[in-house]
Amino acid sequence: MAADPRLLANAIRALSMDAVQAANSGHPGMPMGMADVATILFTEYLKHDPADPHWHDRDRFVLSAGHGSMLIYSLLYLTGYANPTIDEIARFRQLGSPCAGHPENFMLAGVEATTGPLGQGLAMAVGMAIAERHLNAVFGDDLVDHRTWAIAGDGCLMEGVNHEAAGLAAHLALSRLNVFWDDNRITIDGSTDLSRSEDTIARYRASGWHVVSCDGHDFADIRRAIDEALADPRPSLIACRTIIGWGAPNKQGTAATHGAALGADEVAAARKQLVWDSEPFDIPEPILSAWRAAGGRCRQAHEAYRARLAASPDGEEFVRRMEGRLPEKLGLYAWLDSLAAAPQKIATRKASELALEAVNAALPETLGGSADLTGSNNTKTKNQSVLTKEDYSGRYIYYGIREFGMAAAMNGMALHGGVIPYGGTFLVFSDYCRPAIRLSALQGVRVIYVMTHDSIGLGEDGPTHQPVEHLTSLRLIPNLHVFRPADSVETAECWALALERHEGPSVLALTRQNLPQLRTGRTESLSPRGAYRLRTASAVRRVVLIGTGSEVEVAVAAAEALEAQGIGADVVSMPCWELFEAQDEAYRRDLLPDGVLKVSIEAGATLGWERYVGADGLAIGLDRFGASAPAEDLFKRFGFTAEAIVPRILAALKSQGE
Numbered sequence: 001m002a003a004d005p006r007l008l009a010n011a012i013r014a015l016s017m018d019a020v021q022a023a024n025s026g027h028p029g030m031p032m033g034m035a036d037v038a039t040i041l042f043t044e045y046l047k048h049d050p051a052d053p054h055w056h057d058r059d060r061f062v063l064s065a066g067h068g069s070m071l072i073y074s075l076l077y078l079t080g081y082a083n084p085t086i087d088e089i090a091r092f093r094q095l096g097s098p099c100a101g102h103p104e105n106f107m108l109a110g111v112e113a114t115t116g117p118l119g120q121g122l123a124m125a126v127g128m129a130i131a132e133r134h135l136n137a138v139f140g141d142d143l144v145d146h147r148t149w150a151i152a153g154d155g156c157l158m159e160g161v162n163h164e165a166a167g168l169a170a171h172l173a174l175s176r177l178n179v180f181w182d183d184n185r186i187t188i189d190g191s192t193d194l195s196r197s198e199d200t201i202a203r204y205r206a207s208g209w210h211v212v213s214c215d216g217h218d219f220a221d222i223r224r225a226i227d228e229a230l231a232d233p234r235p236s237l238i239a240c241r242t243i244i245g246w247g248a249p250n251k252q253g254t255a256a257t258h259g260a261a262l263g264a265d266e267v268a269a270a271r272k273q274l275v276w277d278s279e280p281f282d283i284p285e286p287i288l289s290a291w292r293a294a295g296g297r298c299r300q301a302h303e304a305y306r307a308r309l310a311a312s313p314d315g316e317e318f319v320r321r322m323e324g325r326l327p328e329k330l331g332l333y334a335w336l337d338s339l340a341a342a343p344q345k346i347a348t349r350k351a352s353e354l355a356l357e358a359v360n361a362a363l364p365e366t367l368g369g370s371a372d373l374t375g376s377n378n379t380k381t382k383n384q385s386v387l388t389k390e391d392y393s394g395r396y397i398y399y400g401i402r403e404f405g406m407a408a409a410m411n412g413m414a415l416h417g418g419v420i421p422y423g424g425t426f427l428v429f430s431d432y433c434r435p436a437i438r439l440s441a442l443q444g445v446r447v448i449y450v451m452t453h454d455s456i457g458l459g460e461d462g463p464t465h466q467p468v469e470h471l472t473s474l475r476l477i478p479n480l481h482v483f484r485p486a487d488s489v490e491t492a493e494c495w496a497l498a499l500e501r502h503e504g505p506s507v508l509a510l511t512r513q514n515l516p517q518l519r520t521g522r523t524e525s526l527s528p529r530g531a532y533r534l535r536t537a538s539a540v541r542r543v544v545l546i547g548t549g550s551e552v553e554v555a556v557a558a559a560e561a562l563e564a565q566g567i568g569a570d571v572v573s574m575p576c577w578e579l580f581e582a583q584d585e586a587y588r589r590d591l592l593p594d595g596v597l598k599v600s601i602e603a604g605a606t607l608g609w610e611r612y613v614g615a616d617g618l619a620i621g622l623d624r625f626g627a628s629a630p631a632e633d634l635f636k637r638f639g640f641t642a643e644a645i646v647p648r649i650l651a652a653l654k655s656q657g658e
């Protein structure tokens with residue numbers, strides 16, 4: 001006889017309140033409130049196999065309301081994943097325990113996404129559901145046929161990104177996406193009446209979703225709602241009316257259960273209420289075996305899948321893509337050869353498009369897109385058809401004006417695996433994506449951001465569109481590689497580096513304006529070192545000019561003017577700080593030696609360049625907003641010309657000599 005789901009759910013409640021109590025920190029209310037819904041999902045619907053958490057065709061589950069992390073830790077333990085162990089749960093939120101404050105994909109198999117920043121889990125789930133449909137269209141039902149589930153709270157559905165994600169999901173008719181809304185009408189400050197008056201259900205319906213409501217503590221009603229969701233061809237929002245902290249007799253239904261330990265008295269009262277006699281972290285044997293049996297539910301389906309995979313002629317290619325291994329050739333060599341033979345004076349956004357022509361032909365796993373700036377970001381190549389609800393096999397997504405939604409969806413795609421997402425917008429709007437870029441970096445996923453119009457060089461659109469502080473601020477994000485290539489050759493090299501980077505995201509900052517090709521003749525790839533000597537001083541070296549992107553051309557002109565006066569000047573092109581930082585000291589010192597004047601030239605904030613030019617160096621940049629005018633006029637106006645820079649260098653040399 002099947003176990004009583006209430007008993008199973010109470011195991012989640014006990015683990016959650018006891019772990020939070022032990023840590024004296026955490027969020028018991030959400031897991032206790034959603035325990036009943038989660039029990040039905042994990043014991044009756046979710047396709048997963050705790051024995052192989054990475055099974056490619058498993059359902060994906062995202063706890064968008066990440067503060068309720070004890071819910072997922074309980075579920076993984078109870079269904080029989082190798083981790084967390086019960087000891088790790090008992091050490092919830094302590095150093096070394098994988099049961100971190102919020103769920104982290106890099107700590108536990110079974111945690112599909114790092115969540116906690118509200119709304120983003122939902123948006124990542126949309127990306128996972130897109131990746132699933134795309135791979136299904138390419139590889140067929142035999143290899144790809146799964147669902148994406150998410151639990152979102154009131155907070156997730158208030159955050160702006162939920163609107164972008166919901167719009168995208170409905171537009172692409174992601175029927176295999178099912179989102180539970182923990183409709184408990186409580187947030188940290190108290191009742192949602194304090195801050196919300198909208199009709200969330202009507203809003204989702206109007207967006208094109210199927211919405212079904214249920215009593216989140218009535219098992220039959222939960223099943224009915226899920227069955228209805230599964231039958232509908234639209235993405236579904238399953239609004240579950242719940243009581244936060246259900247089972248804690250004096251605190252349930254109040255914000256007091258949201259984010260603090262219940263306290264010893266209330267935990268004892270909840271034990272009585274739930275008729276739960278066992279000690280903390282001790283799950284009674286019959287209940288644990290019932291959970292473990294439920295955890296093994298899909299083993300046969302998994303085995304059948306493995307047999308299909310082994311028999312499939314596409315199996316090897318599918319596994320290659322899912323494991324994120326690149327094919328031998330990125331397709332860029334022929335393109336680099338042609339650049340050596342016939343140098344191009346083009347914008348780096350155009351150079352990116354031409355590099356992508358080769359990449360997209362060689363790599364069937366790239367999935368591109370833009371937030372409504374396709375023609376400006378140059379992100380769509382000739383061989384890419386559009387991914388639509390009628391044809392998910394397309395490899396280009398019109399994301400609409402949804403930068404944050406796009407970035408979060410790309411995180412979901414990369415986490416799902418099987419695709420390498422890249423997406424474009426203007427660099428200035430990287431701010432709109434920033435919370436998701438941060439999560440790309442934290443999660444260690446290969447997402448490639450194509451950010452064009454990378455300085456005042458974009459010209460007439462003016463200061464609203466001209467990035468100033470963006471390169472600096474992106475370089476602050478750990479594990480993010482920020483590339484700013486100087487010409488068509490570097491652009492191709494940086495694309496290769498971004499694609500080969502399995503362990504994290506990359507930003508390609510690209511120009512609108514044309515740039516000369518500075519690297520002529522076929523050379524080895526130089527960008528992997530992050531910075532390299534592009535031009536060596538002829539006269540005795542007294543200056544090292546360091547440029548990035550469009551300002552490398554300016555640095556070369558300034559170096560030539562200095563040499564004409566007998567002052568030796570190296571030019572260092574530095575397309576990627578992070579890669580340069582990874583070089584050994586000898587290389588770094590050789591490039592940026594002591595005893596010479598070091599000058600950085602970048603049309604953006606100077607903050608940070610002290611690191612390379614030193615206290616006596618010169619950081620030439622832009623520490624104010626730009627202006628609306630043709631690019632050439634702006635470069636003159638703000639001093640990014642050899643004529644403006646050389647006198648500053650001469651003055652600095654003079655004062656150094658004194």
Ligand SMILES: Cc1ncc(C[n+]2csc(CCOP(=O)(O)OP(=O)(O)O)c2C)c(N)n1
Binds near residue numbers: 153154182184186
């Ligand atoms: C983007 C973001 N803003 C703020 C927070 C801090 N925070 C965590 S939970 C929460 C309230 C969420 O309310 P709800 O989703 O209803 O969760 P419940 O109280 O029902 O568990 C807030 C503001 C956050 N985690 N992410």
Ligand SMILES: [Mg+2]
Binds near residue numbers: 153154182184185186
């Ligand atoms: Mg709530």
